[in-house]
Amino acid sequence: MKPFFSQFMIDLIVARRNMFFIIVLSIALLYSMIVNFVIPSKTESYSINFYILDASVNAKYKQALMSSDYKTFTVSSLDSIKESMSKDKSALGLVLKDDGIEIVFQGYESLQQRNIIKSIFSVLYDTLNNQNSIAAYKTTVLKKSAKKLPLNMKMIPVLLATDIIMLGFMFVAAMIFQEKKEGGLYAYRVSPCGTLNYILSKVIVNVMISVLFGVVFLFFTLGFKTNYFYFLSMIFLGAFLISLLGIFLAQFYSSLNEFIVVALIFNAVMALPVVSYFNPLIDIQIFKIIPSYSLIYASDEIISSVKNSYTLNTLLNLFIQISIFFPATYFSVRKTLIKKVIL
Amino acid sequence: MISVQNLSHKYPGNSDYSVRGISFDIGKGEIFGFLGPSGAGKSTVQKILTGLLKKQEGHILIEGTEIDLLNKDFFEKIGVSFELPNLYEKLTGYENLKYYAGLFSRKTFDPLQVLSWVGLENDAHKKASAYSKGMKQRLVFARAVINDPELLFLDEPISGLDPATALSVKRVITDFKDRGKTIFLTTHNMFLADEICDNIAFLNEGQILAMDTPKKLKLKYGSYSVNVEYRKDKKILTELFFLDKDEEKKRLKEVIDGYEIITMHSREATLEEIFIKLAGRGLN
Known part of the structure; x- marks a missing residue:
């Protein structure tokens, strides 16, 4: 235990004097402020404006539309619709007639999106004409207990996961490159401390940095209204896995300059699940094996749901991935860093 | 203590051997000087003996055990001083010694005591990055002896030091010898070798040219x-x-x-x- 503690103290002091703790604390506070004060809880980008011309006899649809959930603006002519839509690129136009409905698209909508919109307005049209087609539909809600997250709260999983992954990955790699540059690794290699302590001390320091970030960020955004046990378990395991990945990849490069391309690719890949998170239509299967995917969705579930089945599954998966990846990192580090001299 | 037979080593990508079929023995409590100019192969031999380089050809026995079979107990008993300073620059001199000492299970010296041996006691709490090259060299030496090693490997231990500091380092080395420690010294400083070594080997282009006590070498070749x-x-x-x-x-x-x-x-x-x-x- 003494050799591990000594190497851990070396890594901890190096991390502290490299300002890693100050950096994550600053980022946690900055993110908290962004979530609390900058990102709105609702965003206009989630709703579409409709410019509507009621061309029916006696303008019979006008009143019904004004009281609907849709954000509508009534206009007096088709030209007005076109003019309004040219200024508001997310808007759609509707011309409601006695014998049907005319939808005016911007032009960038896909065929799939157009069909969905057509279906929605066909139902709306039937409803407005008292044909009550809604009754023909049966609805099922998958997560009855889930609450819909406001946009700023929806950002928390993304900011949490990207910090743990991107900063954690870079910090652990920076520690290794600093050791290589200064030559401390040579001195370590002629000590009896061994590979296991070398890996574990760096991983634990990195996990501590991530946990610190997580606690500060979650406290200032969610307060006491969340399950810290699940969150901290996920951060611990997620940071552990990412640290192993960072060590595994960094060992093959001699400097941060050489490594930067790998880091950029790694971070770009890790950012892909964010696309799925904000646009569920782009839920590509392969994204699900990227560690950030499960971290983001599990965080979302912890915040929004009383059930935590996905979170528990994520924790188990992270544990399994660490169990597989730890021996791989151990043997490769032993061979590449601890036993081989880089001349 | 150490027996080396027909040791050869070639670096990847090099057509020539850096070390060619060298053999020597070092007795317990002896200071063995490995002398030669830069590029002679001295540091390569030290790296092989300390496990930093894998042995390719020949046999090395340390206390009767083949070097390939040595485990972490071997590293408990050795101290290594490198030619170029390799320290944790963000740590102070004291922290460098304190936490390095913690990597060993055996009893170690008090870091402040060791720093005083090399004249760094007043700079103990300065970061290593603020040290001069000579101070870093002394700190590397101090780190090598912190675990009171049975076998000490020293690579150019007084290179770049002023005469007074070099004298302090030489005193520490001879004190270790007096306490029965074995010392493997690589240097191109013939005065140092002449002064403190029991036996020396001349190494040139990877081969041993002559090996004996300094006195006998002078009688034989001088x-x-x-x-x-x-x-x-x-x-x-x-x-x-x-x-x-x-x-x-x-x-x-x-x-x-x-x-x-x-x-x-x-x-x-x-x-x-x-x-x-x-x-x-x-x-x-």
Whole structure:
């Protein structure tokens, strides 16, 4: 235990004097402020404006539309619709007639999106004409207990996961490159401390940095209204896995300059699940094996749901991935860093 | 303590061997000097002996155990001082020693005590990055002895140090020898080797040219020489004459007969002169 503690103290002091703790604390506070004060809880980008011309006899649809959930603006002519839509690129136009409905698209909508919109307005049209087609539909809600997250709260999983992954990955790699540059690794290699302590001390320091970030960020955004046990378990395991990945990849490069391309690719890949998170239509299967995917969705579930089945599954998966990846990192580090001299 | 037989090593990508079939033995409590110019293969041998490089050809026994079979108990008992400073620059001198000492299970020295041995006690709490090159070199030396090793590997331990500090380091080395520790010293400093080594080996281009005690090497390969200071055309010149060479004897006679002699001293050949004689090149 003494050799591990000594190497851990070396890594901890190096991390502290490299300002890693100050950096994550600053980022946690900055993110908290962004979530609390900058990102709105609702965003206009989630709703579409409709410019509507009621061309029916006696303008019979006008009143019904004004009281609907849709954000509508009534206009007096088709030209007005076109003019309004040219200024508001997310808007759609509707011309409601006695014998049907005319939808005016911007032009960038896909065929799939157009069909969905057509279906929605066909139902709306039937409803407005008292044909009550809604009754023909049966609805099922998958997560009855889930609450819909406001946009700023929806950002928390993304900011949490990207910090743990991107900063954690870079910090652990920076520690290794600093050791290589200064030559401390040579001195370590002629000590009896061994590979296991070398890996574990760096991983634990990195996990501590991530946990610190997580606690500060979650406290200032969610307060006491969340399950810290699940969150901290996920951060611990997620940071552990990412640290192993960072060590595994960094060992093959001699400097941060050489490594930067790998880091950029790694971070770009890790950012892909964010696309799925904000646009569920782009839920590509392969994204699900990227560690950030499960971290983001599990965080979302912890915040929004009383059930935590996905979170528990994520924790188990992270544990399994660490169990597989730890021996791989151990043997490769032993061979590449601890036993081989880089001349 | 250490027995090396037919050790050879070739770096990947090099066509020539860096070390070629060398053999030597080091007894317990002995200071063994490995002498040679830069690129002779000294550091390569030290890296192999400390496990930093994998042995390719030959046999190395340390306390009767083949080096490939040595485990972490071996690293508990060794101390290694590197030629180039390799420290945790963000840590203070004290922290570098304290936490390095913590990597060992055996009893270690107090870091402040070791820092005082090398004259760094007043800079103990400065970051290593603020140290001069000489201070870093001393700290690396201090780190090598912090675990009170049974076997100490020193690579150019007084290189770049001022005479007073070099003397302190030499005292620590001889104290360790007096306490029965074995020391493997690689250097191109012949004065240091002559002063503190029990046995030395001359290494050149990966091969051992000669190996014995400094005294025996001088008796075997050295010859008495005469250092003459004389006046020629109003200038004072100094010349060294080896008396075992007829050519130089003749030249000495010419100087004595032809010029005003100011001083003339006979002296023993130095290890450096013997090395030049054997290798045909100097040490620097």
